Amino acid sequence: xxxxxxxxxxxxxxxxxxxxxxxxxxxxxxxxxxxxxxxxxxxxxxxxxxxxxxxxxxxxxxxxxxxxxxxxxxxxxxxxxxxxxxxxxxxxxxxxxxxxxxxxxxxxxxxxxxxxxxxxxxxxxxxxxxxxxxxxxxxxxxxxxxxxxxxxxxxxxxxxxxxxxxxxxxxxxxxxxxxxxxxxxxxxxxxxxxxxxxxxxxxxxxxxxxxxxxxxxxxxxxx
Amino acid sequence: xxxxxxxxxxxxxxxxxxxxxxxxxxxxxxxxxxxxxxxxxxxxxxxxxxxxxxxxxxxxxxxxxxxxxxxxxxxxxxxxxxxxxxxxxxxxxxxxxxxxxxxxxxxxxxxxxxxxxxxxxxxxxxxxxxxxxxxxxxxxxxxxxxxxxxxxxxxxxxxxxxxxxxxxxxxxxxxxxxxxxxxxxxxxxxxxxxxxxxxxxxxxxxxxxxxxxxxxxxxxxxxxxxxxxxxxxxxxxxxxxxxxxxxxxxxxxxxxxxxxxxxxxxxxxxxxxxxxxxxxxxxxxxxxxxxxxxxxxxxxxxxxxxxxxxxxxxxxxxxxxxxxxxxxxxxxxxxxxxxxxxxxxxxxxxxxxxxxxxxxxxxxxxxxxxxxxxxxxxxxxxxxxxxxxxxxxxxxxxxxxxxxxx
Numbered sequence: 001x002x003x004x005x006x007x008x009x010x011x012x013x014x015x016x017x018x019x020x021x022x023x024x025x026x027x028x029x030x031x032x033x034x035x036x037x038x039x040x041x042x043x044x045x046x047x048x049x050x051x052x053x054x055x056x057x058x059x060x061x062x063x064x065x066x067x068x069x070x071x072x073x074x075x076x077x078x079x080x081x082x083x084x085x086x087x088x089x090x091x092x093x094x095x096x097x098x099x100x101x102x103x104x105x106x107x108x109x110x111x112x113x114x115x116x117x118x119x120x121x122x123x124x125x126x127x128x129x130x131x132x133x134x135x136x137x138x139x140x141x142x143x144x145x146x147x148x149x150x151x152x153x154x155x156x157x158x159x160x161x162x163x164x165x166x167x168x169x170x171x172x173x174x175x176x177x178x179x180x181x182x183x184x185x186x187x188x189x190x191x192x193x194x195x196x197x198x199x200x201x202x203x204x205x206x207x208x209x210x211x212x213x214x215x216x217x218x219x220x221x222x223x
Numbered sequence: 224x225x226x227x228x229x230x231x232x233x234x235x236x237x238x239x240x241x242x243x244x245x246x247x248x249x250x251x252x253x254x255x256x257x258x259x260x261x262x263x264x265x266x267x268x269x270x271x272x273x274x275x276x277x278x279x280x281x282x283x284x285x286x287x288x289x290x291x292x293x294x295x296x297x298x299x300x301x302x303x304x305x306x307x308x309x310x311x312x313x314x315x316x317x318x319x320x321x322x323x324x325x326x327x328x329x330x331x332x333x334x335x336x337x338x339x340x341x342x343x344x345x346x347x348x349x350x351x352x353x354x355x356x357x358x359x360x361x362x363x364x365x366x367x368x369x370x371x372x373x374x375x376x377x378x379x380x381x382x383x384x385x386x387x388x389x390x391x392x393x394x395x396x397x398x399x400x401x402x403x404x405x406x407x408x409x410x411x412x413x414x415x416x417x418x419x420x421x422x423x424x425x426x427x428x429x430x431x432x433x434x435x436x437x438x439x440x441x442x443x444x445x446x447x448x449x450x451x452x453x454x455x456x457x458x459x460x461x462x463x464x465x466x467x468x469x470x471x472x473x474x475x476x477x478x479x480x481x482x483x484x485x486x487x488x489x490x491x492x493x494x495x496x497x498x499x500x501x502x503x504x505x506x507x508x509x510x511x512x513x514x515x516x517x518x519x520x521x522x523x524x525x526x527x528x529x530x531x532x533x534x535x536x537x538x539x540x541x542x543x544x545x546x547x548x549x550x551x552x553x554x555x556x557x558x559x560x561x562x563x564x565x566x567x568x569x570x571x572x573x574x575x576x577x578x579x580x581x582x583x584x585x586x587x588x589x590x591x592x593x594x595x596x597x598x599x600x601x602x603x604x605x606x607x608x609x610x611x612x613x614x615x616x617x618x619x620x621x622x623x624x625x626x627x628x629x
Contacts, residue, residue: 002603002604002606002607003599003603003607006536006537009536009537010532010533010536012536013291013292013532013535013536014291014532016290016291016292016293017287017290017291017532017535028295028298033298033299035302062302063301063302064300064301064302064303064304064305064306065300065301
């Protein structure tokens with residue numbers, strides 16, 4: 001009958017309103033506000049002892065101004081910003097720069113550095129990636145013979161200036177080394193997840209062994 | 224001036240000021256001073272309370288709407304986002320007050336006030352106790368119908384003066400819609416008048432030995448539908464229709480003028496709930512052991528919540544659906560209700576005093592519920608037929624003028 005649809009709709013919304021186990025489709029980021037109960041639960045104490053231990057935080061939570069970091073967890077193979085660059089692996093061959101379809105990687109090197117005598121590594125002066133124009137295709141990662149560069153897992157990296165989007169070598173050195181597992185799914189087998197906030201070492205991410213200088217010396221001696 | 228021992232809050236306040244000022248040092252010829260002082264104090268209290276309640280209500284509405292629609296709603300400022308109205312106020316107050324080039328300046332500036340004023344005026348008449356606080360008019364309901372109609376012209380002023388075609392569209396729709404819904408609303412109120420035998424709101428509340436929701440459910444339904452259309456919120460928000468018109472008549476408004484529009488809009492459900500609770504739910508009369516004012520507040524809260532529930536659930540109607548709902552549905556039901564109630568009052572009233580006893584109210588309730596269900600089902604089935612609803616679209620002769628001739 002005409003009009004029953006209206007009542008059905010009312011029932012649907014009322015269910016959403018009244019039932020406790022309703023579904024939220026909203027996820028708050030980069031932080032969500034949290035009450036004093038939630039804060040005490042997070043610190044593993046009860047409310048009273050939490051209030052005595054951290055009165056300032058407790059007062060903030062009481063007026064509803066306390067927040068905790070809560071980012072939406074991306075899939076481990078998500079290709080994001082913050083390239084994970086492993087200087088130990090990089091030889092400065094600039095394959096990534098050559099393969100980049102947009103030409104946004106700039107590498108300047110000079111012969112030198114610890115492994116110069118090996119003849120297999122350059123000292124890198126400039127390593128710029130203009131992620132303002134990057135399309136996150138990952139061809140640089142595929143091109144790298146030494147697995148020295150990986151797509152990162154970061155997001156929400158907005159800036160107010162396009163120039164700040166150019167990652168220079170210092171930025172790449174200091175950036176968290178949380179590579180996306182998109183190119184190396186084997187990383188997932190080692191129970192590595194970028195969202196856990198732990199860095200992956202240069203030894204974990206590559207397929208090649210990378211001998212130390214002593215090992216190399218030994219090898220040379222054996223030859 | 225108030226006589227000794229009678230009257231509502233206003234008279235009590237006036238006697239208080241009278242005692243304060245004239246027991247000693249002021250001459251009797253300044254009697255009006257106490258009157259003016261009492262009026263001013265009471266009016267200022269009520270208006271400011273109303274504004275604060277509305278500000279709080281904006282938070283509640285947005286929060287509850289979030290829950291209804293599986294969202295969060297404002298939750299950043301204060302516990303559960305309670306400071307959101309303050310944040311909104313600061314933001315809107317600090318925004319630039321833009322007036323579009325070519326706008327009709329005086330009209331543009333007056334429109335928000337003209338929309339806000341009726342809502343506040345209505346509250347002066349609502350009987351929060353046996354009497355209204357400020358103006359116990361004996362034609363209170365007429366005053367309310369008249370004053371709330373000013374909404375229409377205020378919205379039209381805003382839309383017209385903006386010099387924006389979308390604002391104008393919204394305003395035109397507003398005029399068409401609001402005036403249509405005045406008719407069933409007034410007819411539904413007439414049913415209450417007939418049973419109550421009084422035009423003052425306090426008289427109406429006092430005569431509800433049985434709440435009029437039970438006595439004339441049809442009138443209640445018609446009034447609720449018409450009133451929620453008068454508020455011009457979803458499902459009747461053709462006036463602002465965000466997806467079609469920007470935001471309708473207040474597209475061009477910003478800063479405090481926009482805030483006043485928003486405030487008036489959020490005040491509307493409160494005012495509507497006050498009127499509905501007075502007309503149909505017994506007002507501040509109180510039943511049995513329940514104190515009247517508690518009953519009143521609870522009823523107002525329930526009506527507000529129901530209106531919010533409607534808003535959260537139903538999608539926007541098309542303008543032709545809105546108009547046909549008013550004229551084919553509500554108008555018909557209101558007429559049925561009016562004639563039914565008139566006949567019942569004629570038969571059941573006391574032949575000498577013209578009053579209705581509680582028993583006859585219950586008899587009316589029994590008859591009216593049957594008629595309500597029957598008439599709603601009949602009207603719904605007649606209106607719900609597909610071939611009535613869906614007209615064949617007729618193509619404009621200009622629509623295809625560049626197409627090749629067959």
